Amino acid sequence: MTWEIVMKQKIxxxxxxxxxxxxYKPVLWDIDLExxxxxxxxxxxxxxxxxxxxxxxxxxxxxxxxxxxxIYDKPYDKQRQLVAYVPQKGSVDWDFPTxxxxxxxxxxxxxxxxxxxxxxxxxxxxLEALEKVGMLPFKGRQISQLSGGQQQRIFLARAxxxxxxxxxxxxxxxxxDATTEIAIINILKELRKAGKTVIVVxxxxxxxxxxxxxxxxxxxxxxxxxxxxxxxxxxxxxxxxGINYKVSIQE
Amino acid sequence: xxxxxxxxxxxxSLVAIACAIPGTxxxxxxxxxxxxxxxxxxxxxIVIGFFIxxxxxxxxxxxxxxxxxxxxxxxxxxxxxTGLVKEDTAIGLVFxxxxxxxxxxxxxxxxxxxxxxDAVLVGELALAPxxxxxxxxxxxxxxxxxxIGTILLITITLLIAFFxxxxxxxxxxxxxxxxxxxxxxIHYGLMTVSSVTTVGAFDAVGAILVVALMIAPAATAYLLxxxxxxxxxxxxxxxxxxxxxxxWLAHYLDASIAGSITTMLGLLFLIVYLxxxxxxxxxxxxREKQQRTEVSLLTFLLHLKNHNEIEERHVNHLQEHxxxxxxxxxxxxxxxxxxxxxxxxxxxxxxTEKGDAFTSKAIDYIITxxxxxIEDMKDDFFLFRG
Numbered sequence: 001m002t003w004e005i006v007m008k009q010k011i012x013x014x015x016x017x018x019x020x021x022x023x024y025k026p027v028l029w030d031i032d033l034e035x036x037x038x039x040x041x042x043x044x045x046x047x048x049x050x051x052x053x054x055x056x057x058x059x060x061x062x063x064x065x066x067x068x069x070x071i072y073d074k075p076y077d078k079q080r081q082l083v084a085y086v087p088q089k090g091s092v093d094w095d096f097p098t099x100x101x102x103x104x105x106x107x108x109x110x111x112x113x114x115x116x117x118x119x120x121x122x123x124x125x126x127l128e129a130l131e132k133v134g135m136l137p138f139k140g141r142q143i144s145q146l147s148g149g150q151q152q153r154i155f156l157a158r159a160x161x162x163x164x165x166x167x168x169x170x171x172x173x174x175x176x177d178a179t180t181e182i183a184i185i186n187i188l189k190e191l192r193k194a195g196k197t198v199i200v201v202x203x204x205x206x207x208x209x210x211x212x213x214x215x216x217x218x219x220x221x222x223x224x225x226x227x228x229x230x231x232x233x234x235x236x237x238x239x240x241x242g243i244n245y246k247v248s249i250q251e
Numbered sequence: 252x253x254x255x256x257x258x259x260x261x262x263x264s265l266v267a268i269a270c271a272i273p274g275t276x277x278x279x280x281x282x283x284x285x286x287x288x289x290x291x292x293x294x295x296x297i298v299i300g301f302f303i304x305x306x307x308x309x310x311x312x313x314x315x316x317x318x319x320x321x322x323x324x325x326x327x328x329x330x331x332x333t334g335l336v337k338e339d340t341a342i343g344l345v346f347x348x349x350x351x352x353x354x355x356x357x358x359x360x361x362x363x364x365x366x367x368x369d370a371v372l373v374g375e376l377a378l379a380p381x382x383x384x385x386x387x388x389x390x391x392x393x394x395x396x397x398x399i400g401t402i403l404l405i406t407i408t409l410l411i412a413f414f415x416x417x418x419x420x421x422x423x424x425x426x427x428x429x430x431x432x433x434x435x436x437i438h439y440g441l442m443t444v445s446s447v448t449t450v451g452a453f454d455a456v457g458a459i460l461v462v463a464l465m466i467a468p469a470a471t472a473y474l475l476x477x478x479x480x481x482x483x484x485x486x487x488x489x490x491x492x493x494x495x496x497x498x499w500l501a502h503y504l505d506a507s508i509a510g511s512i513t514t515m516l517g518l519l520f521l522i523v524y525l526x527x528x529x530x531x532x533x534x535x536x537x538r539e540k541q542q543r544t545e546v547s548l549l550t551f552l553l554h555l556k557n558h559n560e561i562e563e564r565h566v567n568h569l570q571e572h573x574x575x576x577x578x579x580x581x582x583x584x585x586x587x588x589x590x591x592x593x594x595x596x597x598x599x600x601x602x603t604e605k606g607d608a609f610t611s612k613a614i615d616y617i618i619t620x621x622x623x624x625i626e627d628m629k630d631d632f633f634l635f636r637g
Binding site for chain 1: 279281334412413414415416418419421422423424425426428429430431432473476477478479481482626
């Protein structure tokens with residue numbers, strides 16, 4: 001991919017001067033970021049680098065103290081329908097009394113808006129998404145009765161059902177088995193093929209070149225962003241992780 | 252049964268339903284203690300409202316008290332957000348302060364009127380039928396019945412209208428926010444409904460019991476179902492059953508109605524806690540025992556798979572090789588036999604084809620996966636469970 005082509009690409013997500021603080025302590029410091037349409041991008045950085053925070057701030061879940069975010073040149077509020085979000089698996093209570101199908105159906109709530117109830121159309125979309133992630137046989141299962149990998153697939157199906165243009169995923173590979181990891185990455189690659197933009201908070205540096213074509217290095221400040229083959233190198237890794245980054249790779 | 256008795260039971264039942272609905276969501280949001288805080292801290296709101304209106308059932312009083320309830324939540328969250336104290340500490344700081352202001356207000360100013368600390372704590376359900384609502388000279392029933400009926404109607408309407416929003420924001424706040432359903436609005440909506448319900452129920456059952464009616468039925472229902480709608484329905488049923496049986500218990504013991512209803516709630520919870528089919532204490536103990544036996548079985552099968560030597564597979568030597576006690580060894584051996592995983596020939600144990608397949612598959616799964624759930628596999632292989 002040459003730079004001319006990149007420049008002509010539409011920008012899916014644009015972040016300007018974004019600063020986020022928890023209790024006055026900044027966790028993201030003046031972030032500028034442009035994510036081109038159609039990339040499969042990893043956000044990497046050490047623990048506490050603000051990776052999840054960046055996603056949450058883009059999605060309006062956290063309120064930044066400064067800066068702005070646009071999705072296809074408009075504020076997030078107006079473009080909600082274009083965006084789907086897969087939170088960290090640990091962010092919800094899996095003992096909640098509900099089934100796999102019901103959780104996936106929640107993905108349709110956004111297009112329904114307030115008060116309206118999901119009907120046959122929404123149920124069909126949810127079942128199709130379950131089928132796509134290979135979880136159809138578990139549709140009636142209470143969610144705590146699913147393994148970690150199965151729970152992650154349910155979350156993925158819930159995002160798929162939103163039929164968005166941009167997908168944000170917070171550590172989708174955390175605590176899943178090898179089979180699920182492959183199943184998930186195949187679905188992500190399929191999404192990219194369909195022209196969607198996929199942004200993934202990722203922990204395993206070793207798999208970055210294999211899984212992703214775009215990468216952002218983050219450690220409170222943005223360090224670099226661009227195609228994996230151009231910028232995924234020792235220099236940026238050291239800048240992000242410090243001199244001992246090789247240790248974190250081995251971990 | 253005379254009409255006063257019917258009216259008391261009706262009021263108690265409506266209060267139970269009105270409490271069970273917000274209570275279910277409070278339990279799922281792990282906010283049970285907030286209802287305790289609200290029920291106590293609305294007292295100053297009630298007292299001030301009472302001074303203004305001189306009527307415990309006035310709508311203004313309900314609004315004032317509900318407002319105090321919401322203020323409690325705001326204060327708790329504010330203190331918590333400073334990060335100086337934890338949430339439960341913040342709750343423990345806010346509500347006694349507000350409650351004691353109410354107590355002082357009563358003691359200073361309301362000595363000669365119908366509002367005392369006892370009534371505030373446990374309510375006066377027995378007196379509820381005496382305060383009638385009279386419209387155009389016609390007696391249309393006890394005032395508290397109309398009040399709690401109206402509150403219940405509003406609660407049910409809101410529940411039906413916003414069921415989906417309540418569910419998604421309770422299960423996954425982040426998703427709700429990203430979909431555009433403001434979790435803050437839903438949170439304060441729920442808090443307002445809880446406050447209003449608490450005030451409406453306050454006169455009938457008092458500050459302590461109202462907490463029990465919100466939390467106990469929902470907690471009991473939680474142990475019995477994995478479906479939110481069923482949980483709501485069960486919570487409502489448990490609330491009503493406790494209300495009516497509690498009334499009759501009080502009738503026969505000649506005791507406090509509020510106290511008896513709470514006792515019934517506690518009893519009901521205890522029974523379900525012990526005997527619930529999958530989440531009950533006994534079921535969990537049974538399942539753990541089953542699990543232990545099945546893990547032993549797998550260990551035993553793996554031993555057989557790893558050893559071809561006759562002496563390692565002799566029935567009488569198994570005990571010393573695996574270092575198990577006789578009873579345990581016997582249980583495991585029998586379970587393996589029952590499931591056709593081994594055959595015993597001349598006291599020598601060997602794996603069957605099925606036993607071999609199960610062992611390889613189970614070990615393979617456990618090694619490659621982080622979670623060691625082979626439950627699905629057990630369904631495929633086991634004729635009898637441990």
